[in-house]
Amino acid sequence: MSTNPVADFYTAIAEHYDAQFHDESDEDRQDDLDDVAEQVGELLRGHTVLELGCGTGYFTDVIAETAQSVLATDISEAMLNVAREHGEGLENVQYRVADALNLPTDLGKFTAVFAGFLWSHFKKEEQDAFIAGLRARVGSNALLVLIDDEYVEGASPTVARTDAQGNTWAQFVDAEGKRHELPKNYPTDSALRKRLGTAVREIKIGRWDSCWALTCRLK
Numbered sequence: 001m002s003t004n005p006v007a008d009f010y011t012a013i014a015e016h017y018d019a020q021f022h023d024e025s026d027e028d029r030q031d032d033l034d035d036v037a038e039q040v041g042e043l044l045r046g047h048t049v050l051e052l053g054c055g056t057g058y059f060t061d062v063i064a065e066t067a068q069s070v071l072a073t074d075i076s077e078a079m080l081n082v083a084r085e086h087g088e089g090l091e092n093v094q095y096r097v098a099d100a101l102n103l104p105t106d107l108g109k110f111t112a113v114f115a116g117f118l119w120s121h122f123k124k125e126e127q128d129a130f131i132a133g134l135r136a137r138v139g140s141n142a143l144l145v146l147i148d149d150e151y152v153e154g155a156s157p158t159v160a161r162t163d164a165q166g167n168t169w170a171q172f173v174d175a176e177g178k179r180h181e182l183p184k185n186y187p188t189d190s191a192l193r194k195r196l197g198t199a200v201r202e203i204k205i206g207r208w209d210s211c212w213a214l215t216c217r218l219k
Contacts, residue, residue, distance in 0.1 A: 004099075006121045006182050007075045010055070012174040014078035017056050026155075032208040036147055037062045039206075040114065043145055043215060050110040050138065052100040053118035057083030059147075063114060064090045071107065073098035101129055103137045112143040113218075120148045120185045123167045124195070131199045135218050144200065146214045150207065151186040159184075 010017065040059060045066040054060050054072035056079055063070050070093045074080045077097055087093050098104055100118060113134055122130055134144065149156065157170035160181055170184040187195070189205050192214055196203060200216040207213075 004075065005180060009172055009174060009180040009182060011076045011078040012176070012178070012180075014056065014076065014082055016175045017079065017082070018058065029155075029210045032210045035208065036211060036213055039213065040145060040147065041066045043143070044112055044114060047112035047143065048108075048110045050107060050113045052098075052113065052115040054083050054095075055079050055116070057086040059114065059116045060087055060093060061090070064093050067112075068092065070094070071096060071110070073100070073107075075099045101126060101133065103133050105137070107137060110138050110142060112145065113138055114145045116147045117149060119146050120187075121183055122185075123183050124165055124185070127195055131196065131218075135199060138218060140218055142218045144214075144216050144218055147211055149184075149186070150210050150212055152210055155210075157184060 037059065041062050044063050047067050049063055049067045049070045051060055051063065051070055051072045054074045057072060060070060060072040060083055064087070070090075072080075072083055072087070072093055072095050074083065074097065080095055080097055084095050087095070096107075098107070100115065101122075119127065119130075134142075157172050160169045160171050162168050167183050168185050169181050172180045172182055174180060189207075192205060193203055196214075196216060200218055203214065203216045205212060205214045
């Protein structure tokens with residue numbers, strides 16, 4: 001096990017993670033994901049994209065359809081292995097293990113960054129470090145696209161507590177039934193603008209019933 005509980009959890013569920021993207025019993029979420037995927041594809045059309053926290057590659061496949069190239073990264077080798085299998089044959093995609101909070105210096109040059117369902121797992125103090133790291137590695141004027149979950153009563157993981165810094169912690173259960181308490185924040189529009197405002201420009205936020213999307217440009 002690593003010292004990163006979020007990475008450990010997603011490594012534990014790597015073989016089962018895809019199910020959420022193909023859950024026909026939740027038509028509303030599927031409709032939201034389809035709508036978001038279509039917009040993400042258009043936003044990243046023609047871009048050289050750095051994808052952070054690619055998971056098993058659901059959005060990697062979407063982005064690859066319109067982007068010039070994609071470097072899909074994840075901290076979990078197990079998740080990345082599933083993504084490689086799904087992306088077999090995508091000639092404009094490369095895969096690499098990387099920690100979004102400690103990006104390697106040799107990633108290359110990119111015109112856009114995409115992170116799906118990653119922001120909410122960062123504690124608030126980590127969110128600042130994440131944006132600072134992007135600015136250092138990617139540079140100014142790059143397009144940043146974030147998507148993440150809305151809290152849905154009865155469907156979202158059970159909220160366990162809120163810590164002194166205002167981070168929400170929730171209970172997640174892996175494929176073997178083991179419980180994991182992980183940070184899972186559900187920011188308002190104003191909280192997102194306050195957190196990002198000094199480091200980015202041109203913030204735009206859209207919300208669906210089960211998820212939200214934010215686009216901006218790094219300063």
